[in-house]
Structure formats: structure tokens, C-alpha cells
Amino acid sequence: MDLLFKNKKITGILTVLPSREVHFEEEMGNYNFSTAKSLKLKMAMGYNKHRIVDEGVCVSDLCCHGLEHLFQQGKLKREDIDALILVTQSPDYFMPPTSNVIQGKMGLKQDMICMDINQGCAGFVLGLIQAFMLLEQPTVRKVVLLNADVLSRKVSKRDRNSNPLIGDGASITIVERTEENSTIWGTIKMDGSRADALMIPAGGFRQPSTSETAEMHEDINGNFRSLDNLVMKGDEVFNFVQVEVPPMIDELLERASVEKNRVDYYMFHQPNRFMLQKLADKLEIPREKMPNNIVENFGNSSGATIPTNITFNIGEKLEKQEMQLCLSGFGVGLTWAALLLRMGKLDFCQTINF
Amino acid sequence: MKEKIIAILNELRPEFDFNEPVNFIEEGMLDSFDVINLVNELDSQFGISIDGVDVLPENFSSVDNIISLLQKNGVK
Numbered sequence: 448m449d450l451l452f453k454n455k456k457i458t459g460i461l462t463v464l465p466s467r468e469v470h471f472e473e474e475m476g477n478y479n480f481s482t483a484k485s486l487k488l489k490m491a492m493g494y495n496k497h498r499i500v501d502e503g504v505c506v507s508d509l510c511c512h513g514l515e516h517l518f519q520q521g522k523l524k525r526e527d528i529d530a531l532i533l534v535t536q537s538p539d540y541f542m543p544p545t546s547n548v549i550q551g552k553m554g555l556k557q558d559m560i561c562m563d564i565n566q567g568c569a570g571f572v573l574g575l576i577q578a579f580m581l582l583e584q585p586t587v588r589k590v591v592l593l594n595a596d597v598l599s600r601k602v603s604k605r606d607r608n609s610n611p612l613i614g615d616g617a618s619i620t621i622v623e624r625t626e627e628n629s630t631i632w633g634t635i636k637m638d639g640s641r642a643d644a645l646m647i648p649a650g651g652f653r654q655p656s657t658s659e660t661a662e663m664h665e666d667i668n669g670n671f672r673s674l675d676n677l678v679m680k681g682d683e684v685f686n687f688v689q690v691e692v693p694p695m696i697d698e699l700l701e702r703a704s705v706e707k708n709r710v711d712y713y714m715f716h717q718p719n720r721f722m723l724q725k726l727a728d729k730l731e732i733p734r735e736k737m738p739n740n741i742v743e744n745f746g747n748s749s750g751a752t753i754p755t756n757i758t759f760n761i762g763e764k765l766e767k768q769e770m771q772l773c774l775s776g777f778g779v780g781l782t783w784a785a786l787l788l789r790m791g792k793l794d795f796c797q798t799i800n801f
Numbered sequence: 802m803k804e805k806i807i808a809i810l811n812e813l814r815p816e817f818d819f820n821e822p823v824n825f826i827e828e829g830m831l832d833s834f835d836v837i838n839l840v841n842e843l844d845s846q847f848g849i850s851i852d853g854v855d856v857l858p859e860n861f862s863s864v865d866n867i868i869s870l871l872q873k874n875g876v877k
Binding site for chain 1: 833
């Protein structure tokens with residue numbers, strides 16, 4: 448689906464990462480493989496270390512820590528927030544919405560909109576799309592987009608397919624209207640017929656968590672996980688990304704009449720280094736224009752990876768200058784989406800620890 | 802090209818004989834992570850980038866299939 452937005456802009460991004468850093472070597476003993484084979488996995492996928500929340504830490508804790516930081520630094524005022532969008536797959540509760548919980552904890556005004564969106568790897572792009580649509584309302588002047596997940600709490604520590612790459616984190620993105628004549632080009636596609644490629648089978652209403660769903664089972668590759676854990680069909684996801692994402696980006700750029708080399712950076716979701724290198728090669732984009740170092744430094748925090756990628760790799764630049772960026776997220780749903788926009792001279796573009 | 806491919810495979814999994822006419826995937830000689838390491842090595846040694854859509858197990862199940870894949874990706 449083609450999308451177009453006028454007179455909207457991002458004015459600040461803050462990434463909040465747990466302080467706890469876990470190295471790949473510390474967890475190798477959990478996997479049902481030899482040390483040599485685990486190290487081979489590390490080399491192939493670019494694993495190194497990831498950020499993991501302490502027990503009991505929830506999405507609202509990370510988000511409130513970041514919001515409080517912005518309030519204290521004078522970079523955001525409570526009364527200016529007209530909408531709070533939280534994109535997460537790991538809410539504090541099934542009900543109420545975690546965005547309402549955050550609104551209450553932060554003492555925000557009642558005359559505003561709070562909404563939770565259940566979305567994963569494409570959650571930053573989808574959240575921005577929702578923010579842009581809300582800003583069409585004259586009464587909505589400033590939207591705070593929260594992307595946060597603590598999926599390490601749902602991954603089996605004995606699953607080498609998922610555990611080494613998962614990271615926890617949150618991001619806060621401020622989206623506003625602008626008088627500048629700006630155009631944001633967007634595209635999004637979904638395919639629910641392949642929804643089981645990335646899922647947590649038990650714990651919802653379809654299959655509630657029980658002692659049976661918590662039992663660990665060994666898969667054909669020697670990984671142990673239960674139905675309560677996240678399961679990822681890695682080969683299928685890899686193939687989906689390689690088939691669907693390059694033509695989507697090509698079509699987006701063509702529609703916007705922007706040549707590939709006029710894009711300063713391709714800030715994509717961060718599944719793993721290998722997948723991103725193959726995407727860059729297929730798109731004939733220099734690999735340095737598509738940073739791929741988030742999994743090795745922080746882990747894959749689902750919808751928060753694109754803002755983490757932005758604040759870590761080009762945050763300082765974006766506080767000083769404007770750049771042409773192409774953002775793309777792809778994964779859970781299945782969903783794949785992209786935005787082409789100018790971003791820069793941000794009020795803030797930083798990373799802090801929780 | 803064949804000798805070079807077998808040398809890469811031997812380096813990757815020295816415990817197996819890749820001259821044997823067997824299916825490397827079905828026989829468990831290469832798993833999905835071996836395939837990724839193999840792609841990286843083939844890319845590097847042949848100066849190409851194997852298309853991501855071709856990174857499928859069946860394309861690495863024999864030396865002949867690997868040769869076909871390399872030829873498809875521009876190796877002569």
C-alpha cells in the first residue's frame with residue numbers, strides 16, 4: 448500500500464537500553480552444541496553481546512525512565528503531549544493498555560489519546576504512520592511514539608536460534624507538524640498467511656499458558672524451547688526478507704523519483720549482520736550506507752532497532768544536519784514497510800541507559 | 802572451480818569427505834549456519850555476492866549445485 452504524508456517531521460529520538468550487558472560466550476554453555484560450533488554461529492551471524500533487562504523490568508519502566516529524562520532535561524513538556532502511541536509485543540498487561548499505564552505514571556493530561564499497537568520488527572515504521580495520521584487532527588500537535596520490547600523474557604535461554612540475537616530496549620520519538628514543505632513517502636505490506644513464521648504460540652486466549660505449555664521440548668536442530676517461548680523459523684524469515692524487501696525499496700525510490708545514491712543512509716531493522724549485508728548487495732547500496740552493527744552491540748529489540756540504529760550510528764550528525772534517510776522494518780506479521788524522508792537538526796538524538 | 806569449492810568445504814567441516822556423491826544437507830554435513838559461513842567464504846574467494854534469494858539449502862547440497870549457483874552469480 449502506497450502512502451504519502453505532508454508537513455510532518457521527527458524532532459527528537461531517545462533510545463533507552465538496559466544497563467545489563469550479556470556476552471555471547473557467557474551463554475554458550477546453555478546451547479546443546481560444542482563450543483566450536485557455537486563460535487562458528489557467532490562468526491556467521493555477527494553475535495557479540497546484547498542488552499537484557501533485569502528480572503521483573505517491564506516495557507513501561509523503560510519508557511517512563513526515558514520520558515522522565517526528557518522532562519528533566521527540558522526537552523519535552525508533559526502538557527505538550529497530545530498523543531502517546533506504544534508499539535510493543537510485550538505489554539505490562541493484557542488490559543489496560545500499557546500506554547494508559549505510562550500516561551498515569553507520568554502524570555500526563557487527560558485531554559489526549561493513548562493507544563497500544565501490537566507490532567514487531569516493522570513497528571517503528573507502523574508507529575510513525577499512525578503518528579502522521581493522528582497529526583492530521585488540528586488538536587493533535589505533538590505525538591510521542593514509544594517503541595519498546597522486553598522479549599528476552601519470552602525467549603528460551605537454550606534456543607541458539609533466538610536467544611543470542613534478542614535484545615531489550617525502548618525508544619521515544621517525537622513527531623510534530625511542520626510548516627516546511629516536506630513530503631514523506633511510505634509503503635507497507637502485510638501477509639498474515641505466514642504469521643506463524645515468528646510467534647509466541649501460548650499465553651494468549653487461543654492457547655493459555657499452562658504447566659504443559661511450559662514444558663521444554665527439543666527441536667530437530669537441538670534447541671530447547673516451550674510453547675510459551677518465542678519461536679522463529681529462521682530460514683523462512685531470511686527468505687521472506689530477501690524476496691520482498693529489495694523490490695519494495697526500489698519501488699518506493701522510483702515513486703519518489705529519488706536515486707539510490709541520493710539517500711544518505713538506509714536505516715533498516717536489525718535482524719542480523721548477514722541478512723543486512725545481503726540486502727545491501729542486492730540493492731546495490733554500499734554496505735557502509737546500511738549500518739548492520741546493532742545486533743552485535745545491543746541485540747535485536749524488535750520495533751526499537753531502527754531508532755537504536757539511528758541514535759547509535761548517526762545520532763550526532765542528525766543533531767547538526769539534515770539528511771535523506773530510507774527507513775525499513777520487516778518481520779512479525781509478516782509485515783514489511785518503508786519510509787523515505789528527510790530528517791535532521793533534531794532537538795535530541797541520543798542513547799541513555801536504564 | 803571444483804577443487805576450490807571442495808577446499809572451502811573441507812576447511813569448514815574437516816570431519817567430512819565432500820568428494821562423496823551424497824546430499825550434504827540431508828546427510829547433516831552442512832547445517833544452516835554452515836551455509837551462511839560457506840556463502841561468506843564463496844563471496845570472498847570468488848569476488849561475488851551470492852543473491853540472498855538463492856541462499857537456500859538445496860543450492861548447497863552438492864558440489865555441482867554450488868557450481869551452478871556460482872555460475873548463476875557470474876563466476877565463469
